[in-house]
Amino acid sequence: MTFNSIDFxxxxxxxxxxxxxxxxxxxxxxxxLLVASYFFYVWxxxxxxxxxxxxTAVNYIAGLLLMKTEVQxxxxxxxxxxxxxxxxxxxxxxxxxxxxxxFVDAFSLFGVKLQAHTLNLILPVGISFYTFHTLSYTIxxxxxxxxxxxxxxxxxxxxxxxxxAMAGPIERATNLLPQIYVKRKFDYSQTVDGMRQxxxxxxxxxxxxxxxxxxxxxxxxxxxxxxxSSLLIGALFxxxxxxxxxxxxxxxxxxxxxxxGFKFLRNFNYPYFSRDIAEFWRRWHMSLxxxxxxxLYIPLGGSRASKRKIVRNTFIIYLVSGFWHxxxxxxIVWGLYHALLFVPLIVTxxxxxxxxxxxxxxxxxxxxxxxxxxxxxxxxxxxxIFFRANTISEATExxxxxxxxxxxxxxxxxxxxxxFWICCAMLIIEWFGRQEQCALFKFGKEWNKGVRxxxxxxxxxxxxxxxxxxxxxxxxxxQF
Amino acid sequence: xxxxxxxxxxxxxxxxxxxxxxILLPPTPKVSESLLFxxxxxxxxxxYVDSPRILFVGGSNLSFGLNSQTIKDSLHLNPIxxxxxxxIGLKYMMENTGQYIKKxxxxxxxxxxxxxxxxYNNASEELTRTIFDVNINKIKLLSxxxxxxNFPYLCKLASSKCIPAEYTHVEKSDVYSVHSxxxxxxxxxxxxxxxxxxxxxxxxxxxxxxxxxxxxRDFERNIxxxxxxxxxxxxxxxxxxxxxxxxxxxxxxxxxxKNGFTILGTPQKYMMPDxxxxxxxxxxxxxxxxxxxxxxxxxxxxxxxNR
Numbered sequence: 001m002t003f004n005s006i007d008f009x010x011x012x013x014x015x016x017x018x019x020x021x022x023x024x025x026x027x028x029x030x031x032x033l034l035v036a037s038y039f040f041y042v043w044x045x046x047x048x049x050x051x052x053x054x055x056t057a058v059n060y061i062a063g064l065l066l067m068k069t070e071v072q073x074x075x076x077x078x079x080x081x082x083x084x085x086x087x088x089x090x091x092x093x094x095x096x097x098x099x100x101x102x103f104v105d106a107f108s109l110f111g112v113k114l115q116a117h118t119l120n121l122i123l124p125v126g127i128s129f130y131t132f133h134t135l136s137y138t139i140x141x142x143x144x145x146x147x148x149x150x151x152x153x154x155x156x157x158x159x160x161x162x163x164x165a166m167a168g169p170i171e172r173a174t175n176l177l178p179q180i181y182v183k184r185k186f187d188y189s190q191t192v193d194g195m196r197q198x199x200x201x202x203x204x205x206x207x208x209x210x211x212x213x214x215x216x217x218x219x220x221x222x223x224x225x226x227x228x229s230s231l232l233i234g235a236l237f238x239x240x241x242x243x244x245x246x247x248x249x250x251x252x253x254x255x256x257x258x259x260x261g262f263k264f265l266r267n268f269n270y271p272y273f274s275r276d277i278a279e280f281w282r283r284w285h286m287s288l289x290x291x292x293x294x295x296l297y298i299p300l301g302g303s304r305a306s307k308r309k310i311v312r313n314t315f316i317i318y319l320v321s322g323f324w325h326x327x328x329x330x331x332i333v334w335g336l337y338h339a340l341l342f343v344p345l346i347v348t349x350x351x352x353x354x355x356x357x358x359x360x361x362x363x364x365x366x367x368x369x370x371x372x373x374x375x376x377x378x379x380x381x382x383x384x385i386f387f388r389a390n391t392i393s394e395a396t397e398x399x400x401x402x403x404x405x406x407x408x409x410x411x412x413x414x415x416x417x418x419x420f421w422i423c424c425a426m427l428i429i430e431w432f433g434r435q436e437q438c439a440l441f442k443f444g445k446e447w448n449k450g451v452r453x454x455x456x457x458x459x460x461x462x463x464x465x466x467x468x469x470x471x472x473x474x475x476x477x478x479q480f
Numbered sequence: 481x482x483x484x485x486x487x488x489x490x491x492x493x494x495x496x497x498x499x500x501x502x503i504l505l506p507p508t509p510k511v512s513e514s515l516l517f518x519x520x521x522x523x524x525x526x527x528y529v530d531s532p533r534i535l536f537v538g539g540s541n542l543s544f545g546l547n548s549q550t551i552k553d554s555l556h557l558n559p560i561x562x563x564x565x566x567x568i569g570l571k572y573m574m575e576n577t578g579q580y581i582k583k584x585x586x587x588x589x590x591x592x593x594x595x596x597x598x599x600y601n602n603a604s605e606e607l608t609r610t611i612f613d614v615n616i617n618k619i620k621l622l623s624x625x626x627x628x629x630n631f632p633y634l635c636k637l638a639s640s641k642c643i644p645a646e647y648t649h650v651e652k653s654d655v656y657s658v659h660s661x662x663x664x665x666x667x668x669x670x671x672x673x674x675x676x677x678x679x680x681x682x683x684x685x686x687x688x689x690x691x692x693x694x695x696x697r698d699f700e701r702n703i704x705x706x707x708x709x710x711x712x713x714x715x716x717x718x719x720x721x722x723x724x725x726x727x728x729x730x731x732x733x734x735x736x737x738k739n740g741f742t743i744l745g746t747p748q749k750y751m752m753p754d755x756x757x758x759x760x761x762x763x764x765x766x767x768x769x770x771x772x773x774x775x776x777x778x779x780x781x782x783x784x785x786n787r
Binding site for chain 1: 481483484491494495498629632635636638639640642643645
């Protein structure tokens with residue numbers, strides 16, 4: 001059951017009405033939401049539930065033990081054991097086969113032939129998300145930033161709350177658990193904002209991402225026979241696809257949270273309007289970036305260390321971030337590529353130059369800003385080629401294929417793709433709504449009702465027109 | 481909450497009214513060219529072709545896989561190839577054909593294997609368009625479940641009528657067009673010549689749907705009530721796809737036998753080399769059609785001779 005499926009269109013209203021009908025009894029409301037979340041998860045595969053239950057139990061017990069123990073040595077041991085179990089599960093399911101193959105390949109370089117004994121495991125959906133999501137709680141309790149909870153229902157709900165279960169945003173206990181403890185009140189404007197955000201998320205997923213996917217899949221499957229212009233078009237559309245797919249999912253998750261009275265962390269802030277790579281990473285998958293910042297980068301010394309150490313820490317963060325995405329060298333190279341783009345900014349002290357909104361208070365960006373936005377977009381697009389390719393050699397061949405005179409034809413060929421114009425329309429809407437958390441908030445509030453509703457009907461119509469109802473495309477980030 | 485619900489209901493109601501108005505509009509030029517509009521012509525064949533008749537019911541494996549002229553010449557029966565597109569669903573195909581059965585008709589049902597592993601009350605864009613764009617009177621052939629399941633496609637159909645490209649970009653496909661069929665309902669041979677790239681089917685992981693067998697039993701009962709005969713055969717399938725689907729194919733074969741249907745041939749007999757296919761593992765090229773038609777004539781003749 002994905003947010004763009006018919007099953008979910010039935011599931012969500014049922015949950016919404018029962019949930020608010022129980023609003024007088026917080027405990028019952030939380031129990032109901034927990035059951036609904038488990039049901040949502042079991043819909044994929046009941047076997048996955050055991051891992052989420054294990055993750056819940058381990059972190060719940062660790063939290064209780066951490067609160068009871070004052071001895072630092074024991075506290076550290078508890079945290080290490082908890083991390084070992086959580087990362088161990090993640091490692092076995094996600095990385096075991098990768099390590100075995102890498103080990104065998106490494107030995108084969110020295111002429112030693114080993115036999116690879118891999119495990120035939122299915123990767124549980126969302127495992128990387130809920131592992132990080134849950135560990136943030138235990139680490140915060142360990143750091144005494146947050147008191148552990150004895151309320152197992154609230155904690156289990158925090159771990160498995162269904163809008164976040166599959167692909168985040170990676171929540172923090174400090175943000176979400178306090179919201180679970182207190183009675184939620186139905187807020188009309190928050191609910192309407194939630195509906196708008198879901199609508200915009202559906203548009204980005206179904207109209208942008210799924211339409212781009214058809215072209216991208218064809219181009220990446222035939223990259224060795226296609227001309228450079230097609231490869232550039234393929235890379236460009238993948239850049240839109242991954243944004244539409246993941247930010248669309250995040251918008252839907254946050255919007256659903258609003259319908260249930262929650263305020264989840266923001267995950268995207270118009271990343272393709274970034275003026276440099278540092279700004280891009282402050283705007284792309286923000287919940288993961290801040291997780292790594294708080295739980296890895298800062299403990300390693302953060303930005304207060306020497307420049308040499310900052311550079312080292314940056315490489316570590318991006319390598320880990322790449323590896324988090326998948327057990328493949330392509331993701332590691334993708335992370336390394338971004339680290340290499342980041343380092344010059346650190347060395348020159350310009351990594352926090354752009355923390356304000358782009359073209360603040362202006363209708364359009366200046367020439368310099370426009371150039372910076374296009375350059376950053378181009379650099380990010382090159383990185384996505386590694387992200388999308390199956391192997392590093394495939395990515396390098398793809399890039400080689402783009403180094404042709406023919407590639408320039410892409411600039412006029414692209415105009416013949418209707419989806420390109422839809423991507424442009426999305427960018428225009430997002431540009432004008434960039435001050436808001438969701439671009440549609442701007443378009444919803446200032447118009448009179450007739451125009452506003454007409455706009456929504458048009459969006460819904462376009463979504464249905466593009467929807468592949470029978471063969472719904474899953475979300476790219478579910479595999480992580 | 482009340483304010484939200486009220487506004488939501490008003491918003492949804494206006495939306496539903498718009499959908500209703502839009503589906504009443506005539507089909508767009510783009511859709512009017514599609515192969516779905518052959519349904520009316522195939523119905524005319526079912527009404528007006530005289531006995532002795534042989535009716536072929538199935539998905540595109542049949543529309544792209546039969547030479548009805550050869551059948552007519554060999555068996556001296558009047559053939560009608562009712563097949564249009566597999567996506568319309570087996571339930572609709574059987575119920576639609578069932579209306580026009582005449583005394584003495586021989587009905588050869590050749591369902592694609594995938595039907596047995598998908599919902600019998602299927603929903604699809606093709607089915608929705610066949611009802612709401614081609615012939616609204618056929619809405620009676622849909623169950624309530626099907627109507628509900630087809631609602632998202634109805635929204636899609638309604639929205640398509642507001643899309644300018646549906647009126648301006650009318651692509652005239654040689655193969656998937658209302659003009660692609662000959663007088664018996666087969667896709668013209670000239671349109672099946674050039675081989676296109678396609679991948680074999682992957683293993684079916686969905687469970688077997690016994691209600692499909694029940695549906696075939698009901699179809700059989702209907703045919704016998706009208707003094708016709710039902711024969712069941714197997715679709716022609718690309719060999720590499722056959723290997724991937726073998727487990728599911730065996731299940732279908734066993735179910736046919738268990739239910740005592742009159743069966744023509746075996747699945748293996750209709751497994752064919754890759755070179756005989758055109759653009760999907762079920763769509764035969766001209767050579768493939770000749771081979772398959774010959775095999776089918778052999779099996780039907782055997783049945784007729786033993787009768």
